[in-house]
Amino acid sequence: MAGHAASVWVGQVAVMAFGAVDTIVAGRHSDLSLAALAIGSSVFVTVYVSLNGLLTALLPIWAELHGGRRLAAIGPSARQSLYLCAAASVLGMALLLHPQPILRATQVPPELRTVAAEYLAVVGWSLPASLLFRAFSTLSQALGKPQLVSWLQVVALAVKVPLSVGLTFGIWGLPELGVVGCAWATFAVNFFLCALALWLLRTQPFFVALGLWRRVEPPHGPTLRAFARLGVPAALTLVVEITSFTLMALFVARLGTTATAAHQIAANVTALLYMTPLALAIAASARVGYWRGAGDEARARALALLAVKLALGLALLMAAAVLLLRGWIVDIYTAHAGVALLAAKLLAWVALLHVSDAMQTVSIFVLRCYRVTLAPFVVYCVLLWGVGLGGGYLLAYHGLGPLAPQLSPAAFWQAAAGSLLVTAGVVRWLLGWVSARAVEAQA
Structure with a gap:
């Protein structure tokens, strides 16, 4: 599990470095560019991560087929996921190419609204490629081959950095596009990753046994309904979280x-x-799904609970590092004194939030292996939307009881940290209860 997680971590950090690169580049370009990126990337990430949830939720299904030694069944299942990718692409592009209603409803200032819409128009066309790559990533991780994905993401980062810098500032013969240049770099990298993934599926002997490269079957109702029962609640849960x-x-x-x-x-x-x-x-989902597919519920439960403990320990270490190094971290992002001072204060709340976020993330993912998705969705709606976002809005703009309005982003981070703490406790208890029942049922 540690080896699997390490490989996934390398790739995921490379992907998140895409956003870090864009944030640093936009911050060095201008405060307006950084603010516009904050708006545009928020909308894009909401759509992108939520739709990715549809495909990531398939990991337990394919991991169980792997654990049960039913490799020939993975090929037809993977081809059916293409219909899921197509439907998700249509929905996501409709939102990203027409963001004005969202930007107006949230009262984004007009000077930011225009640039953010231009950013979203570019990244929106890259969504189909990014979702196809996510399907490839989920399949590789379910089969215990996360390193295939990680190396591609590291290579993509090496392409992303010069493209973002060159297209934003107009150097190396490239046009100066401002923050929209970051969007074009994302567009190019997503199609680059998709092409590399298709090449691996065609050339790697490991995938031959799956029988992937056959005629795509018509939509299969039972398979797609099984995908939807697991994927839709998982995606909605991610919608609430993100x-x-x-x-x-x-x-x-x-x-x-x-x-x-x-x-x-x-x-x-x-x-x-x-x-x-x-x-x-x-990694925990892949291993728990594997052992459930192999018929060993006790081992699956032991791995599930161990993963939560590991998440807590690592989160405490990382939170301490952020608290100690927050001044240095902020200096990497901006040279603006006012922005740096406020950001350093916010990072103290980020450190607290991360500990709870780590525990609830692992618990939620592993619960999908037990086909538990609706209860976490309800918990998220009540706590993250109601207490976190709603409470933060009241603290920031209206005050809450004897507390006066803070008129600061810190209010949102305080409420989010509190809501995630309660969420982590609830979903951890739910994981322990569900996994124990599975062991008892098998016995």
Whole structure:
């Protein structure tokens, strides 16, 4: 599990470094570019991560087929996932290519709204390629081959960095496009990754036994319904989780460019920290799914509970590092004194939030192996939307009881940290209960 998680972590950090590179590049270009990136990337990440949830949720299905030695059944299942990719692409592009209603509803200032819409128009066309690559990633991770994905993502980062710098500042003979240049770099990298994934599927002997390269069957109702029962609640859960953070950026935008830029730095650091529990969650899902497919519920439960303990230990170490190094971290992102001062304050809340976020992430992913997706969705709606986002909005703009309005993005981070702490406790208890029942049922 540790080896699997390490491979996934390398690739996920490379992917999140895409956002870190864009944040640094936009911050060096101008405060307006950084603020526009905060808005545009918030909308894109909301759509992208939520739709990725549809495909990532298939990992337990393919891992169980792998554990049960039913490799020939994976090929038809993987081909059916192409229909899921197509439907998700249509839905996502409709939202990304027409973002004005969302930007107006959240009262994003007009000067930011135009640039953010231009950014989204470019990255929206790259969504089909990114979703196909996510399907490849999920399949590789389910089969215990995460290194295939990680190496591709590291190579893609080497392509992304010069493209973002060159297209933003107009160097090396490239046009100067400002923050939209970061979007074009993302577009190019997503199609590059998709092409490399198709090449691996055609050339790697490991995939031959799966029988992937056959005629695509018509849509198979039972298979697609099984995908939907697992994938749709998982995707909706991710919608709640990601929007509880990305809507923060849209609500913070009305506080001005400095607040928005500082919030973007805090959000980017949070996303980078999230890669460690995410990697562990993916690895744990693959191993728990494998052993459930092999018929060993006791071993599956032991791995599930161990993964949560590992997540907690690693999160405490990383939170301590952020608290100690937050001044240095902020200096990497911006040279603006006001932005740096506010961002350093926000990182203290980021450190606290990360500990709870790590535990609930691993618990949620492993619960999918037990086909438990609806209960986490309800918990997320109540706590992350109601307590986290709603409470943060009240603390920031209206006050809460005797507390006066803070008029600061810190209010949102305080409420988010509290809501995630309760969420982590609830889903951890649910995981322990469900896995224990599975062991008892098998006995």
